[in-house]
Amino acid sequence: MSATVATPLLQTVARKVPYFVPALVAVGVMLLLTASESETFLDGGWKLVLVYASPLVLLAMAQAPVVLSGGGGLDLSVGPTAGLVSVVIAAVLIPRDLSVAWLVIVAAILTGAAAGAVNATLVTLVRIPPIIATLATYLVFAGLATQVLGAPTGFLPEWMSWFTSVDGVLPNVLYVILGVGLVWLLLTRTAYWRNLLMVGSNDRAAYTAGVNVTAVRFLAYLLTGVMAGVAGLVLTAVLGGADSTVGPTYTLQAIAAVALGGLSLAGGRGGLFGAAVGAVLLFLIQNYLTLTEASSFELRMAYGVVLIVAIVANGAWDRKRKAR
Amino acid sequence: MSTAITQGDAPVAAASPPPPKRRAVRASSVLVYLSPVAMFVVLTLTTPGVLSTTGVMSLLVLASVLGLAAVGQTWAVMIGGIDLSIPATIGMANVLVTTLYAEGWGFGRIVLLVAVVSLAIGTANGLLSSLFGLHPLVVTLGMASLVTGSVLVATDGNTGGDVPGFVTDAVSPVGSLWGIGVPAAVVLWLLTLAVVLAVERRTVFGRRLYALGSNERAARLALVRPVMIRVVVYSVGALCASAAGLLLAGFSGGASVSIGDPYLFSTITAVVVGGTSLLGGAGTYARTVAGVLVTTMFTTLLVGLEIGPNMQQVMLGIAILLLITVYGRDRHVAQRL
DSSP states (O other): OOHHHOOOHHHHHHHHSSSTTHHHHHHHHHHHHHHHHHHHIIIHHHHHHHHHHHHHHHHHHHHHHHHHHHHTOOTTTTTHHHHHHHHHIIIIIGGGTTOHHHHHHHHHHHHHHHHHHHIIIIIIOOOOHHHHHHHHHHHHHHHHHHHHSSSSSOOOOOOGTTTTTOOSSSOOOHHHHHHHHHHHHHTTTTTTHHHHHHHHOOOOHHTTOOOOOOHHHHHHHHHHHHHHHHHHHHHHHTTSBBBBTTGGGHHHHHHHHHHHTTTTTTTOOOOOOHHHHHHHHHHHHHHHHHTOOOHHHHHHHHHHHHHHHHHHHHHHHHHHHHOO | OOOHHHHHHHHHHHHHHOOHHHHHHHHHHHHHHHHHHHHHHHHHHOGGGGGGGHHHHHHHHHHHHHHHHHOOOOHHHTOOOOOHHHHHHHHHHHHHHHHHTTOOOOHHHHHHHHHHHHHHHHHHHHHHHHGOOHHHHHHHEEEEEEEHHHHHHTTOOOOOOOHHHHHHHOOTOOOOOOTOOOOHHHHHHHHHHHHHHHHHHHHHHHHHHHHHHHHHHHHTTTTTHHHHHHHHHHHHHHHHHHHHHHHHHHHSSSSSSGGGGGHHHHHHHHHHTTOOOSSSSSSOOOHHHHHHHHHHHHHHHHHHHHHHHHHHHHHHHHHHHHHHHHHHHOOOOGGGG
8 A cells, every 4th residue: 555655646647547548638738729720620620620530540440450469560551451442432333333332332341351351361371570561562552553543533422422521410420430439349348359459468378378369360450451441431532532642641640640549569558549549639730730830841840749749758658657 | 516506507498499490590591692693583584684784783773772771771670670760861861962062062061961960860769769668660750750841941842952973973873983883872882781791790789789689678688778779770770871862862963852752661671571570689781682682673673574663563562472471471379489
């Protein structure tokens, strides 16, 4: 007991709050800053911000399962996967008049799942280190996407504007994000969630305890692919078309968002919620810098500083959590 | 007494991992160093123009730029990190050299300034990735954004300029240095290669590099200072990346902060194709050189076969997968218990 009393207050607090709280607080601060800078933000402007942030949010969420699975788990190919999905929609389905809603959605998810399955096979069965395997698939997916669709196209079926509509109480895209979150929530009620964290923090211990490490990691990459597929669908709607060069630019941002959201890049700690919060934070920072009418040069500079500061703060907080 | 010591030592000996399979290791390194030779043979068979002094030299000039850029990536990977700020550093050097030279700065002063900025970038990378155990992936990503932004702000986005004639000559395949018929860029690369390998193999710093990469805790107990090593590693990497940026200025005359962008993945590819493990603690720059030569020739081969840039990318990805499947596979968790 005396040890607890002797622990500094901050440390005690740090140990009790969940991993994503620092990012959540930062999001709160950024929301206040944004609201003070933009008059329309509270008056519905936030919906539009959320719509534009949604591809990054979904891709950060997609990145989470593989990062959690540990062993250097990382998927560099999430961005190109999303790009590939939008190319499949715009250059394969639509020109063939296959633009019925259910078909496009199923195709997006299947394309994502296929990409995820390729990564999963390479990482868990062929046992190529994750960064290398997904770097290679990054090159393959991005190359294929540009090969199939050289120039951006902007013709989309009517129903896809549902994703970007902000007429309702909540922007429709939020339902997509919440839907993905709900599926994940159901998954965390199963043994899979526990096994994933266990494999992520110590795969050898997990294996010794009888967990099928290969299967757990395989499923993690598959889930990542599926979510990247959903992100690709939303990306297409937000862009109002397909541009094969846009997807890949999201990869590094998604990884930064995951780290900002308090997930450990070494695996075993965090969740989808943190990843989403990290992505919102990252987007709000960019958005705020744009609002202050900084030049794009200053924006890039400030973005780097903010990213480093945020990561350092996160690391310091983490150190407090772990200190005994 | 002596029996007591023996008894005390026995469990330690039993617990230590079995010696690595010598033959397997040797086979994979032979493969790595043979692959550039094999690639060259394939290349000469399919693209006859390569087999000439100019052809070989232009390959080597391309390789020397990538080779210099990949020094930092190799060492960063060897200590268990990664450096995503290399493209930004290349762009920084590229823009500073051309812009300041056009403004009439002396070349010596420019090089000094670029070197100081590079050291600052490397030091910041090293310090930040040591703080609180931050992942270098995110640290160097933020640093890249900061560097590129700063260069744009400082130059107001006017990144055009001029380069000294000898920089253009340095990257010309028909250029020569000291009358020996080898472009200066290639000479610079060979000198760097010699120094880097000497440091890796013959110095205390080199041994500390491997120690830190294989086990940070053990290294620290052996009085290796991780912060110091990281600062040096990222600084050397930034310096070499700047040299690559300088050479790139010779190719086009014009400049761009984003000229280094392709080198983000190509340096990682070169390291990986060379077979240096991303887990750290193993590998050498010599392997990366093999990787640099293979990827450079592979790209030339695809260009020779008139394959477009998109399919080149796809082929490169598939080639990485095939190569790593042959010699870079991880062990199964059951074999790591």
